Amino acid sequence: MTSLNRYFFRFFIYCVGLALLCGLLSVFLPLALKGILTIFPFLLALILVLYRFLKQQQRAPSAQEAKRFALGYVIIFWLYNFLGMLISIAIFAQKDPTLWQTVAQYISHSGFIIMVSGMVLLLSIPMFLVTWWFYGPQAVRMANSMFKAK
Numbered sequence: 001m002t003s004l005n006r007y008f009f010r011f012f013i014y015c016v017g018l019a020l021l022c023g024l025l026s027v028f029l030p031l032a033l034k035g036i037l038t039i040f041p042f043l044l045a046l047i048l049v050l051y052r053f054l055k056q057q058q059r060a061p062s063a064q065e066a067k068r069f070a071l072g073y074v075i076i077f078w079l080y081n082f083l084g085m086l087i088s089i090a091i092f093a094q095k096d097p098t099l100w101q102t103v104a105q106y107i108s109h110s111g112f113i114i115m116v117s118g119m120v121l122l123l124s125i126p127m128f129l130v131t132w133w134f135y136g137p138q139a140v141r142m143a144n145s146m147f148k149a150k
Contacts, residue, residue, distance in 0.1 A: 002057060004065065007049050008072050014045035015080060039127070042077050046131055050139055054146055060139040070131035074124050 018041035026034045046069075053061060061069060093099040106112045 004068055007053055011045050011049045011073055012076050014048055015041050018044055046073055054143055058147060060143040061135050066132055066135035069135045070128045073131050074128050
């Protein structure tokens with residue numbers, strides 16, 4: 001089995017870059033379309049990394065690799081979003097020092113934590129399943145079409 005660390009790193013770089021690009025694009029879009037841009041960096045990054053994996057490895061990921069990719073990508077997605085949230089709070093807290101206290105108050109309420117955890121699960125499960133499918137049966141189809149002629 002191949003080391004997946006370089007693919008995880010590439011996924012992270014793609015996600016951050018595409019999230020910044022989508023943030024710039026969201027300025028020009030109506031409110032109804034801005035929600036679509038939330039998942040767009042994740043999907044495009046996983047497609048780009050899969051394409052690179054197929055080109056370099058000349059094969060589709062194994063079932064175990066597909067599960068590792070899916071779980072790793074979801075974890076990376078949420079970690080970089082969490083770090084972005086913390087950086088945003090730190091930037092805005094320079095102008096409003098009470099912001100950290102407000103955030104701490106929200107975090108101290110169990111209802112808030114339950115709601116946020118539920119939202120994360122509601123998004124994470126489909127993200128995991130889509131990635132697992134894309135790196136499983138879809139990757140096999142892509143590999144067959146890419147390398148059939150060779």
